Amino acid sequence: MSDKSHDPNQMTGAAMIVRALIDHGVTDIFGYPGGAVLPIYDEIFQQSEVQHILVRHEQGAGHAAEGYARSTGKPGVALVTSGPGATNMVTPLTDALMDSIPLVCISGQVPTHLIGNDAFQECDTVGITRPCTKHNWLVRDVNDLAKVLHEAFYVATSGRPGPVLVDVPKDVQFATGTYHPPRKSDVHRSYAPRVKGDATQIRKAVALLAGAKRPVIYSGGGVINSGPEATKLLRELVEVTGFPITSTLMGLGAYPASGKNWLGMLGMHGTYEANMTMHDCDVMLCVGARFDDRITGRVDAFSPGSKKIHIDIDPSSINKNIRVDVPIIGDCGNILGDILQVFKAEAKKPDVKAWWQQIAQWRARNSLYYKKSNDVILPQHAIQSLFEATRGKDTYITTEVGQHQMWAAQFFGFEEPHRWMTSGGLGTMGYGLPAAVGVQVAHPDSLVIDIAGDASVQMTMQEMSTAVQYELPIKIFILNNQYMGMVRQWQQLLHGNRLSHSYSEALPDFVKLAEAYGGVGIQVHKPADLDGAIQEMISVKRPVLFDCRVAALENCFPMIPSGKAHNEMLLPEQANDEATAKAFAGGKALV
Amino acid sequence: MNQPASAYFIEDRHDPNETHTLSALVQNEPGVLARVIGLFSGRGYNIESLTVSETESQKHLSRITIVTTGTPMVIEQIKHQLDRMIPVYRVVDMTLTKRSIERELAMVKVRGQGEHRVEALRLADAFRARVIDATTESFVFEITGNTDKINQFIDLMRPIGLVEVSRTGVAAIGRGPEGM
Numbered sequence: 001m002s003d004k005s006h007d008p009n010q011m012t013g014a015a016m017i018v019r020a021l022i023d024h025g026v027t028d029i030f031g032y033p034g035g036a037v038l039p040i041y042d043e044i045f046q047q048s049e050v051q052h053i054l055v056r057h058e059q060g061a062g063h064a065a066e067g068y069a070r071s072t073g074k075p076g077v078a079l080v081t082s083g084p085g086a087t088n089m090v091t092p093l094t095d096a097l098m099d100s101i102p103l104v105c106i107s108g109q110v111p112t113h114l115i116g117n118d119a120f121q122e123c124d125t126v127g128i129t130r131p132c133t134k135h136n137w138l139v140r141d142v143n144d145l146a147k148v149l150h151e152a153f154y155v156a157t158s159g160r161p162g163p164v165l166v167d168v169p170k171d172v173q174f175a176t177g178t179y180h181p182p183r184k185s186d187v188h189r190s191y192a193p194r195v196k197g198d199a200t201q202i203r204k205a206v207a208l209l210a211g212a213k214r215p216v217i218y219s220g221g222g223v224i225n226s227g228p229e230a231t232k233l234l235r236e237l238v239e240v241t242g243f244p245i246t247s248t249l250m251g252l253g254a255y256p257a258s259g260k261n262w263l264g265m266l267g268m269h270g271t272y273e274a275n276m277t278m279h280d281c282d283v284m285l286c287v288g289a290r291f292d293d294r295i296t297g298r299v300d301a302f303s304p305g306s307k308k309i310h311i312d313i314d315p316s317s318i319n320k321n322i323r324v325d326v327p328i329i330g331d332c333g334n335i336l337g338d339i340l341q342v343f344k345a346e347a348k349k350p351d352v353k354a355w356w357q358q359i360a361q362w363r364a365r366n367s368l369y370y371k372k373s374n375d376v377i378l379p380q381h382a383i384q385s386l387f388e389a390t391r392g393k394d395t396y397i398t399t400e401v402g403q404h405q406m407w408a409a410q411f412f413g414f415e416e417p418h419r420w421m422t423s424g425g426l427g428t429m430g431y432g433l434p435a436a437v438g439v440q441v442a443h444p445d446s447l448v449i450d451i452a453g454d455a456s457v458q459m460t461m462q463e464m465s466t467a468v469q470y471e472l473p474i475k476i477f478i479l480n481n482q483y484m485g486m487v488r489q490w491q492q493l494l495h496g497n498r499l500s501h502s503y504s505e506a507l508p509d510f511v512k513l514a515e516a517y518g519g520v521g522i523q524v525h526k527p528a529d530l531d532g533a534i535q536e537m538i539s540v541k542r543p544v545l546f547d548c549r550v551a552a553l554e555n556c557f558p559m560i561p562s563g564k565a566h567n568e569m570l571l572p573e574q575a576n577d578e579a580t581a582k583a584f585a586g587g588k589a590l591v
Numbered sequence: 592m593n594q595p596a597s598a599y600f601i602e603d604r605h606d607p608n609e610t611h612t613l614s615a616l617v618q619n620e621p622g623v624l625a626r627v628i629g630l631f632s633g634r635g636y637n638i639e640s641l642t643v644s645e646t647e648s649q650k651h652l653s654r655i656t657i658v659t660t661g662t663p664m665v666i667e668q669i670k671h672q673l674d675r676m677i678p679v680y681r682v683v684d685m686t687l688t689k690r691s692i693e694r695e696l697a698m699v700k701v702r703g704q705g706e707h708r709v710e711a712l713r714l715a716d717a718f719r720a721r722v723i724d725a726t727t728e729s730f731v732f733e734i735t736g737n738t739d740k741i742n743q744f745i746d747l748m749r750p751i752g753l754v755e756v757s758r759t760g761v762a763a764i765g766r767g768p769e770g771m
């Protein structure tokens with residue numbers, strides 16, 4: 001007769017959850033309690049291996065977990081209650097799905113026998129989150145819980161990473177069952193992401209690269225997700241081939257911004273040289289990016305003369321928007337390694353001198369030009385000053401969504417991966433502040449800055465309270481233009497300058513707001529005061545709201561107008577009213 | 592095409608639509624059908640027909656057959672999108688293999704008297720449909736075949752007195768000794 005009470009693997013569902021977190025090396029989770037997760041909170045209370053960060057809104061928990069994940073390469077974990085707790089997670093889950101961020105969300109659910117009864121705080125969590133997770137589970141039997149939790153971590157972190165959700169009814173949390181540590185058989189046999197690239201395809205790719213006269217490497221977030229090895233290999237490939245390289249918003253930092261082959265970001269607000277290089281190239285190597293519509297511009301005029309190689313771990317990314325010539329499915333680190341090996345053995349460095357001369361001409365157009373002023377701070381100048389002030393420091397940047405985000409991408413140079421956290425695919429205003437909380441939890445001694453907009457930052461401002469509680473000295477650097485600048489820019493360009501509801505009326509006094517939260521408020525108006533104020537912000541070891549008053553009507557250029565191709569960019573010096581009106585001329589229908 | 596004022600590039604796509612039959616082998620677990628259907632509704636794909644049933648109960652395997660229409664690029668997407676779902680083992684585009692057999696079963700109720708009854712039975716015979724219910728004024732026929740054959744039979748029954756039809760949707764299997 002076995003005595004189950006002495007079996008260390010006999011435990012409640014709630015205890016299994018904490019145990020599984022520990023077994024997966026989780027040291028920090030972000031969450032918010034409620035009726036349907038109280039047993040789990042009770043377990044959290046009685047241990048010290050997993051630190052729980054109490055946020056102020058479940059959306060904050062989700063974005064904090066995302067920031068944590070993106071800055072560490074480890075999965076982020078969020079814990080929320082049923083009903084409103086779960087529905088508040090929908091935005092971060094969707095955000096993480098779009099940006100391929102490994103996230104494990106555990107949600108409480110009403111007891112099994114009440115499911116379907118419209119019980120208090122019941123919602124169909126797995127139904128609601130099915131389209132915004134990579135996979136999700138409702139656990140009805142405590143003896144399935146360990147397996148599901150282990151599978152959840154595996155699915156979130158393997159293949160193309162993404163968010164998962166495990167919904168655990170309260171009775172399952174109370175029930176006692178058998179726990180087991182992670183093992184291989186915990187995973188669906190049907191789930192086996194392909195890692196290794198096809199050798200014939202790799203040879204075809206090398207042949208194209210070796211014969212290229214006007215090559216370009218276009219890299220994306222997949223390189224960063226793949227891990228440090230992929231970044232190293234990407235840099236080596238650039239070195240070995242001498243090819244120019246550009247990157248998506250998601251991929252910034254994989255190749256250093258100070259590197260000599262760097263063209264800057266591509267796409268709608270990318271540099272002229274990056275977009276022209278893409279448009280005129282003869283061979284394009286796309287690594288871990290997905291030809292998103294902000295990147296391609298007009299699809300039928302996208303890089304018309306090139307042979308395209310596409311490396312992606314997700315077969316559904318291949319030929320989704322753009323037909324490619326040589327698809328290679330697998331992990332980009334792995335495939336870059338193979339390409340390099342074959343290239344070094346069989347190819348010699350192609351002569352791309354003429355191509356670089358052409359690129360130099362495009363570069364000379366100076367597409368990120370803006371006119372500085374002594375009276376008013378230009379937002380671009382503010383980012384450049386911030387960048388200069390943080391050079392050489394151990395810095396992590398998050399952003400909100402809008403013009404400030406694009407300026408940050410254009411003017412802040414990233415030298416390393418995992419240093420840049422921005423909501424790319426979903427474009428979630430309110431992402432940056434809680435993401436900074438998550439980053440700071442993971443890197444307590446680093447400088448963590450959210451480059452924010454005055455409108456976005458108010459969407460999740462409450463997390464200042466979290467930052468103060470846990471002594472997380474995050475810096476919220478608000479480019480305050482008193483507008484939803486990006487919305488206003490589109491209204492100016494496309495809607496006859498009718499600025500419908502894009503003015504931020506009744507903005508709070510951010511300095512007082514910071515103080516109300518127990519943080520530090522700094523405001524600056526004059527260009528001459530900017531550097532000193534930034535130094536002050538950096539030296540304060542507490543959460544700071546930095547209200548940087550910038551030119552209200554500045555717009556973000558260069559820009560590919562909608563429906564135009566890469567070679568039809570609107571450059572800053574051309575962006576007068578007439579040229580803009582012409583560039584955007586078209587029907588008036590709205591889509 | 593004149594580009595409307597939009598943050599998106601609005602494009603006319605002129606590729607012709609094709610109809611394809613996809614077979615998916617999936618883990619039979621709660622929610623798997625919802626995932627598949629949600630994929631189609633969420634991404635705006637068409638479902639012409641969808642059948643699902645457990646085919647290997649010991650291994651908890653189900654087979655889903657989907658008939659869908661779209662441009663070749665969309666059909667390739669659908670296949671990949673299905674394939675990347677965690678409980679999906681394999682997806683085969685039966686139409687591309689050009690070696691598949693497709694069958695559907697329909698029950699067709701016809702009402703009429705005199706000459707119409709005789710005509711209905713004659714047609715049923717020609718289509719190898721069986722009578723599975725009869726009254727003095729009606730028949731229910733059971734017919735199997737590919738979608739075209741069933742459509743044709745139903746069209747012929749219409750003037751005779753078609754009352755209603757119940758169809759299973761398409762099931763498909765490859766020819767030859769290999770499984771999917």
Ligand SMILES: Cc1ncc(C[n+]2csc(CCOP(=O)(O)OP(=O)(O)O)c2C)c(N)n1
Binds near residue numbers: 487
């Ligand atoms: C949650 C959410 N709602 C709406 C939008 C649409 N949107 C994109 S940018 C923007 C304005 C952002 O204003 P602000 O934060 O002040 O940044 P700015 O563009 O002025 O730098 C809006 C409303 C969005 N991206 N996210």
Ligand SMILES: [Mg+2]
Binds near residue numbers: 479
């Ligand atoms: Mg603003």
